Amino acid sequence: MQGIDALLLSVGPDLPWLTGFAAMAMERLSMLVLPAEGRPQLILPAFEADLVHDREAVMDLVPWAETEDPIALVSRSLGAHRAGNLAIGDHTWSRFLVALQAEMPDARWQQASNVISSLRAQKDAAEIEALARAGAGVDRIAAELQTGEIPLIGRSELAIAADIEARILANGHRKVNFCIVASGPNSSSPHHHTGDRVVQSGEPILFDFGGTTAEVDDAPGYCSDTSRMIFTGEPPVEFAEAYSALQAAQEAGVRAATVGTAAELVDSAARTVLTEAGLGQYFTHRLGHGIGVEAHEDPYLVGGNDRPLAAGNAFSVEPGFYIAGKWGARIEDIVVATDEGPRRLNNSSHELAIVEA
Numbered sequence: 001m002q003g004i005d006a007l008l009l010s011v012g013p014d015l016p017w018l019t020g021f022a023a024m025a026m027e028r029l030s031m032l033v034l035p036a037e038g039r040p041q042l043i044l045p046a047f048e049a050d051l052v053h054d055r056e057a058v059m060d061l062v063p064w065a066e067t068e069d070p071i072a073l074v075s076r077s078l079g080a081h082r083a084g085n086l087a088i089g090d091h092t093w094s095r096f097l098v099a100l101q102a103e104m105p106d107a108r109w110q111q112a113s114n115v116i117s118s119l120r121a122q123k124d125a126a127e128i129e130a131l132a133r134a135g136a137g138v139d140r141i142a143a144e145l146q147t148g149e150i151p152l153i154g155r156s157e158l159a160i161a162a163d164i165e166a167r168i169l170a171n172g173h174r175k176v177n178f179c180i181v182a183s184g185p186n187s188s189s190p191h192h193h194t195g196d197r198v199v200q201s202g203e204p205i206l207f208d209f210g211g212t213t214a215e216v217d218d219a220p221g222y223c224s225d226t227s228r229m230i231f232t233g234e235p236p237v238e239f240a241e242a243y244s245a246l247q248a249a250q251e252a253g254v255r256a257a258t259v260g261t262a263a264e265l266v267d268s269a270a271r272t273v274l275t276e277a278g279l280g281q282y283f284t285h286r287l288g289h290g291i292g293v294e295a296h297e298d299p300y301l302v303g304g305n306d307r308p309l310a311a312g313n314a315f316s317v318e319p320g321f322y323i324a325g326k327w328g329a330r331i332e333d334i335v336v337a338t339d340e341g342p343r344r345l346n347n348s349s350h351e352l353a354i355v356e357a
């Protein structure tokens with residue numbers, strides 16, 4: 001493990017990704033101590049030990065009673081490594097890290113993502129199929145929006161979002177991670193907070209939604225994330241032309257996402273198309289983010305990231321343009337880099353759907 005003596009994992013996605021067991025996010029500490037050699041130990045509240053059924057083969061359980069100090073148990077489990085190189089999960093609460101640092105003043109600390117994120121970024125076949133199932137679930141909802149099955153005009157963004165969220169749960173997901181419904185001028189805010197604005201006719205609506213699928217046996221859930229645009233009526237020529245450039249930019253980004261291509265070059269492949277259409281200044285965010293057990297993870301498709309894409313990397317390709325106070329648009333697919341070329345995991349129509357209801 002790259003000069004690391006032990007990995008300490010608590011809440012967050014790394015622990016379930018490795019073991020199938022998720023620590024509860026609360027003031028009672030659950031923490032896996034995974035040394036470079038030797039058996040991992042899971043320190044956890046004694047009354048939760050029954051949740052870790054059947055994992056004794058891969059790790060020892062160290063249950064702690066209500067009157068015991070779990071920080072001291074972590075230190076004891078580390079043995080001589082308590083003065084070593086320790087990597088701690090990025091999502092661990094600071095109250096635990098601060099207490100561990102006080103307990104083990106000689107340790108050197110770093111983020112576990114230094115060790116784990118490149119492993120997590122390279123999906124195996126089962127993970128890619130899990131992402132594809134998640135993608136197919138939200139594609140069905142995108143198609144229901146595009147065909148007018150979900151009424152829009154005269155309803156508030158929140159009412160439409162509630163409808164979409166129920167459908168996310170009905171389409172193979174255990175939870176909704178986000179649901180942006182940004183209508184009219186609200187579409188010019190990339191992370192608009194869905195609100196009570198009522199959708200009018202003759203305006204764009206930006207949809208961006210996704211969730212996490214259910215765990216299967218010990219495999220954690222995987223995330224979906226897609227963006228599509230609808231115009232409530234015939235779009236003005238100016239919007240239609242900008243949208244065509246956006247479609248071409250998204251296509252260029254997907255085509256560029258081949259194994260061995262630097263992440264930042266995928267970003268610039270899409271960005272160049274928008275710049276040539278005079279929209280470059282309105283594309284204000286990176287092209288994409290990795291996705292897996294977390295909705296945003298490595299690799300990031302952003303200027304400055306010259307790491308080449310590897311087979312099995314899964315990420316969003318989501319160019320947009322946002323003209324403040326006027327309108328905006330985004331098209332987003334999840335894509336996997338494979339040795340056979342880029343594979344889209346979202347396959348609903350990329351056309352600007354015109355819905356009059």
Ligand code: ZN
Binds near residue numbers: 191
């Ligand atoms: Zn976003």
Ligand code: ZN
Binds near residue numbers: 208225227332
């Ligand atoms: Zn999204």
Ligand code: ZN
Binds near residue numbers: 289318332
């Ligand atoms: Zn995204």
